[in-house]
Amino acid sequence: MTTYLIKGASIVGAEPTDLLIRDGVVAAVGRDAAAPGAEVIDADGLIALPGLVDLHTHLREPGREDAETVMSGSRAAALGGYTAVCAMANTDPVADTAGVVEQVWRLGQAAGLVDVRPVGAVTVGLAGERLAELGAMATSAAAVRIFSDDGHCVSDPRLMRRALEYVKAFDGVIAQHAEEPRLTVGAQLHEGELSGRLGLAGWPAVAEEAIIARDALLAGHVGSRLHICHVSTAGSVEIIRGAKRAGIRITAEVTPHHLLLTDARAESYDPVFKVNPPLRTDTDVAALRAGLAEGVIDAVATDHAPHAVEDKECEWQYARPGMLGLETALSIVMSTKSLSWDGIAERMSRVPARIAGLDGHGRDPAPGVPANLTLVDPAATWVVEPAELASLSRNTPYAGMELPGRVMATFLAGRPTVLDGKATK
Amino acid sequence: MTNLEQSPDRGGITGHLLSAADLDAAAATQVLDTAAELAALSDRSVKKLPTLRGRTVVNLFYEDSTRTRISFEAAAKRLSADVINFSVKGSSVSKGESLKDTALTLQAMGADAVVIRHAASGAPHRLARWVDGSVVNAGDGTHEHPTQALLDAYTMRSRLGRLSGLTVAIVGDVLHSRVARSNALLLNTLGADVTLVGPPTLLPVGVDSWPVKTSYDLDAVLPTVDVVMALRVQRERMEDSFFPSAREYARRYGLDAARLRKLPEHAIVMHPGPMNRGMEIAPDVADSPRSTIVEQVANGVSVRMAVLYLLLGGQV
Ligand SMILES: [Zn+2]
Numbered sequence: 059m060t061t062y063l064i065k066g067a068s069i070v071g072a073e074p075t076d077l078l079i080r081d082g083v084v085a086a087v088g089r090d091a092a093a094p095g096a097e098v099i100d101a102d103g104l105i106a107l108p109g110l111v112d113l114h115t116h117l118r119e120p121g122r123e124d125a126e127t128v129m130s131g132s133r134a135a136a137l138g139g140y141t142a143v144c145a146m147a148n149t150d151p152v153a154d155t156a157g158v159v160e161q162v163w164r165l166g167q168a169a170g171l172v173d174v175r176p177v178g179a180v181t182v183g184l185a186g187e188r189l190a191e192l193g194a195m196a197t198s199a200a201a202v203r204i205f206s207d208d209g210h211c212v213s214d215p216r217l218m219r220r221a222l223e224y225v226k227a228f229d230g231v232i233a234q235h236a237e238e239p240r241l242t243v244g245a246q247l248h249e250g251e252l253s254g255r256l257g258l259a260g261w262p263a264v265a266e267e268a269i270i271a272r273d274a275l276l277a278g279h280v281g282s283r284l285h286i287c288h289v290s291t292a293g294s295v296e297i298i299r300g301a302k303r304a305g306i307r308i309t310a311e312v313t314p315h316h317l318l319l320t321d322a323r324a325e326s327y328d329p330v331f332k333v334n335p336p337l338r339t340d341t342d343v344a345a346l347r348a349g350l351a352e353g354v355i356d357a358v359a360t361d362h363a364p365h366a367v368e369d370k371e372c373e374w375q376y377a378r379p380g381m382l383g384l385e386t387a388l389s390i391v392m393s394t395k396s397l398s399w400d401g402i403a404e405r406m407s408r409v410p411a412r413i414a415g416l417d418g419h420g421r422d423p424a425p426g427v428p429a430n431l432t433l434v435d436p437a438a439t440w441v442v443e444p445a446e447l448a449s450l451s452r453n454t455p456y457a458g459m460e461l462p463g464r465v466m467a468t469f470l471a472g473r474p475t476v477l478d479g480k481a482t483k
Numbered sequence: 484m485t486n487l488e489q490s491p492d493r494g495g496i497t498g499h500l501l502s503a504a505d506l507d508a509a510a511a512t513q514v515l516d517t518a519a520e521l522a523a524l525s526d527r528s529v530k531k532l533p534t535l536r537g538r539t540v541v542n543l544f545y546e547d548s549t550r551t552r553i554s555f556e557a558a559a560k561r562l563s564a565d566v567i568n569f570s571v572k573g574s575s576v577s578k579g580e581s582l583k584d585t586a587l588t589l590q591a592m593g594a595d596a597v598v599i600r601h602a603a604s605g606a607p608h609r610l611a612r613w614v615d616g617s618v619v620n621a622g623d624g625t626h627e628h629p630t631q632a633l634l635d636a637y638t639m640r641s642r643l644g645r646l647s648g649l650t651v652a653i654v655g656d657v658l659h660s661r662v663a664r665s666n667a668l669l670l671n672t673l674g675a676d677v678t679l680v681g682p683p684t685l686l687p688v689g690v691d692s693w694p695v696k697t698s699y700d701l702d703a704v705l706p707t708v709d710v711v712m713a714l715r716v717q718r719e720r721m722e723d724s725f726f727p728s729a730r731e732y733a734r735r736y737g738l739d740a741a742r743l744r745k746l747p748e749h750a751i752v753m754h755p756g757p758m759n760r761g762m763e764i765a766p767d768v769a770d771s772p773r774s775t776i777v778e779q780v781a782n783g784v785s786v787r788m789a790v791l792y793l794l795l796g797g798q799v
Pocket of ligand 1: 210287288335
């Protein structure tokens, strides 16, 4: 295994220093860190961050390998600075058994570009009717800790309560896609002035907020952990703030796109801007940014959702919801200027690693720590060119935008997955 | 997005007609004036003008709407255009060909104009990105139906002599109505005052930012209007609890003989069709002399002739 000497990197924004990476760990940090025969990486001007951790990734394999595979998604993740991703369960077949989660986990191991941690479905087939074998998935080789029916809300309150209770046995957490389905029948776009004008059925903020409020109360009642996926409204931020104050064990994530874009993008009827939950308003964006900076929102998660061309090059209401996110997330967060380097490390690595129970991730580079880290050039800018992304799909909402920050290198367990801004495989 | 705009060199309008908002007052007035001229020609038994000879107009209908398709077809044929009807049944569309693939086919055929009716809001906007010809929105989902608004404006102007300063009530299922959206925009552009009337469940969220007034009380609105337009209300809306029953809807928002008497002497009654007689409009109201429903159909052909003529730059 090659030894690497990273010279002149600023660890989470501190004074520049050198890092020695050997045998999968950070062996030494400091100007005297050296080893004969080490390959030197010039990191002058670069920021070293703990490898990013994504709580919410759709890798599409098995089932839609035309849109993304574990391999292509892993490459996109590494290029985005990620060392771990939680792969959502809404594949075909659904990841609702030990067999499927182990398959995804093994594919991730084989790809070797990022730690792929499968999320297990809460209910059989995501149908919301009966619990999947959560314990079997937890004790499988994939060691599942996060369970989610993402794409669907666990809307039955009794079933949600049971799921919250049941996963306590193995320190699991339920990640809820908060959407009251009776309030979003046919919904296409944030319910507001624009949905009315464009004649697209509205997705009201209350459909998200009502479920978050209900589930926070349920989690408090049974003393369980609850995680809220892709929080999108100002009202949700307030509810989560109140729940945390009340001592409820609730965590929440926000996507880069909800931190940047608003429903105004839908005016073109271009479904590249169709996503679930939908893009909201300026007020929501401001509240989400503030909530993230403050820590009411614990983490940034991409909700990376690749889709084949034919699922996006069509009429808005027939298009599938979702956007690419892995390769642009860090740049988008940087562009919002709402977080310091420490804030970025906290919200994109340390805290999500803690939520997912990933001990080897989310730790700042220091002697003895597993070498999961990424080097970012904060001065570089780049223009998003959909065809140049590593994802098999092209549905980025940022096409043509110039973004700050470029991932120059990523290390997974001491091995480079990205060098000179290029994936190593 | 300005799609139907003044062309300085020709004084015409060019591009697409996707939304009534694409028309400013001058362009909208030009359409209405041109429609009047074309109607006068038709009255002089000149049934067919050579204006669009050699041009191809495609009627691309993803929804069954015989009346709108026939209206566009008649308009195009009276201008001597070649008309191709592309409808869901009996074409590749029903086999699931995508809108984009269909667009590329039409592009290869050299369609000069594509008239599209589609169940999905915004489908004409998508189509306009994929074809070079002019796209005319003949009704998209619950979004807009700009030629319906033009023919309604034409009908009001010919009955009442003006549009500016008219008070128009549009009554019913505004939420799901493309006719209401296009009329609200166009009538506002042309200086009329629009009031949208219906139960709160059928007025869209955000309607307060539209250039209109709103009311839940039809009887309070009627005495001051010049025009009352009843929108079609689908009975399925009851199943979704937008209102409790057809009977209650008719009682609160239906145009019946008693309500007709509350209107000023000169006021007219409109309906975009097809009607649910007994629901949003009573049979005796639909058939009364104040009703313009039959004229609306005839005016539709003239207005659509004008739109095609102006978009395709025909010469008289
Ligand atoms: Zn989701």
